[in-house]
Amino acid sequence: MKTLLASFFLPFLPFLSLAQPGNPPLAVTRLTTDGAFKSHLQWSADGKKLLFTRIHQGRMELSAMEALPGAKAIPLIVPSPNTPHFDGHWSPDSALVVYVHDTLQGTDGKLQINTVQADGVGVKTLVPHKAFDESPRFSPDGKSIAWVSTRDGNQEIYSLEMASGKINRLTQNPAFDNNCSWKGDGKKIAFASSRSGNFEICSMNQNGDQVLRLTNHPALDCWPVFSPDGKSIAFTSNRTGNYDIFLMQENGENPRNLTSHPGQDNFASFSPDGKRLAFISNRDGGFDIYTLRLQE
Template sequence: MKENALVLIVILICSILFFSGCSDSIDKSDLENKIVPKQGVWGIYKLDLENEETSLIYSSSYELEGLNVDKSNKYFVFCQKIDGNDNEHREICSLNLDGSGFRRLTNNSYWDLYPVWSPDGTKIAFLSFRDDNLDIYCMDADGSNQELVFDSGFHDADIDWENGKIAFTSNSSICLINENGTSLVQITYPPKQGQWGSANLPFGDYDPRISPDGKEIIFSRLEDDESVHGNYNFFKISINGTGKTRLTNTGYSQGLTSWSYSGERIVFVVSAINDVGKYDIYMMDSDGKNYRNVTPDYFPDDFLCRSVIFSNDDSVLFFIGQWWE
């Protein structure tokens, strides 16, 4: 009996090792079969978080930036250079989620960028350089009725729209207004605000994103200038400006966060670590835990990820991809 039991144990162990080896082989083969589709230099991509499959939704030979998706998950809005590479050729465009129905929403000689959907999907806020500074404008979803919403007197940037509030960066700090442009409140007061060092931006706070429940804002703070790209960390603060909490202490060049719709996770791009360019997709829990690189291993080194956002069921990431040349 003991000998028979020993034989069975040996067979069982061999079976486990065999099938484990088969599993590893399948995983490696599956990884080798995955590719990042490529057409133009720029594209809007979809990454399935479960199987890591990547698909190309829209391709362009001109620069894309500032990707945003409406809450119904039907339409993208983004900035694209059209008919030229100067800043004045940046226009706001929209697109169906399947890549069809391209629509150019602005058509002028101004610098238009950084569009975001209103919570109900009927309007789009964006930045436009029409006078002395970048200011916050708003238009209907079809591009009509463009109007100035707010001019702080500084370059306004990094806008986000949630629960009747628009968060933005002004004078290197995080500010908040009502969606009609009233009731300006400065939310953060960063150390060395607006002072220039060796980085490509002055010290301060940038890229505010309001949580889905409208109660908190996550933002990035330029804390050091050892790297020309800037050394940033993420913080979280309540919508009324109290209870600031540090989420990271990496000092990477990181920013442009996006909340998951559940409010449990944050996705963002690390563009550089020290002076080494990356443009990888990272993720962390909303409390800063489980900070990790989620870029699939099969992504080539010359493929840069930008403007990453969640789908409304949190199963997919949409992002802008650039093939570095």
């Protein structure tokens, strides 16, 4: 009976202890204190490191650090003022990072998708510059990436089969589709879309079929990310008047505010065991990395 009850309640565990009126706030731990602007946060597969974009000394760069309070952020690639790189994502084995490489030209830039080894060497071009290309994300099996491109005129989501080099267009809509994120089983992709008039969280099958609208709110909803078990999705929303991290079930039900803070909370990333959520917030002034504990 206990086992039966546990299996019934297990999918809802993430929603039982969330910050909401009457509930105690979730325990938050601050990891960095440098305050530099950070974005695009991702936990490594072993849960020991965090990868993120940082504007450091006027340069936008990829940095990595141990997922511990006070750990030092180290640039992944030697930064150059004319080639910002950002929006990185670790491969499932954390051996590679796929990221956006920008070559500044006057007041314009040329974006392309590159990969680099986790130690910062071996830079390779994965998707040569053709248009605005951003947000590359490895599929859970590491065999393909999804990313955002304007190669057909406006922001759409595409996938690239790494072995064959075949590119598949996954979305086709005159609105903006971006901020893609794979589900752990590789069968679905969550993304943000403005097709309903403002940015909402949607999901689709990995081939682009069956687009479902998961949120329905006049505020901005963006940067969705699946929990490791695929049963919930964290995302950013300004429905409280400022950016907070929300968590909802995979089907969009039961959205709950995890952060409930007047600061700007953004760029959620689950730890591999699903027990913690890392995010970036300016709640203490600068933009720093924090974690909150979802469950014991």
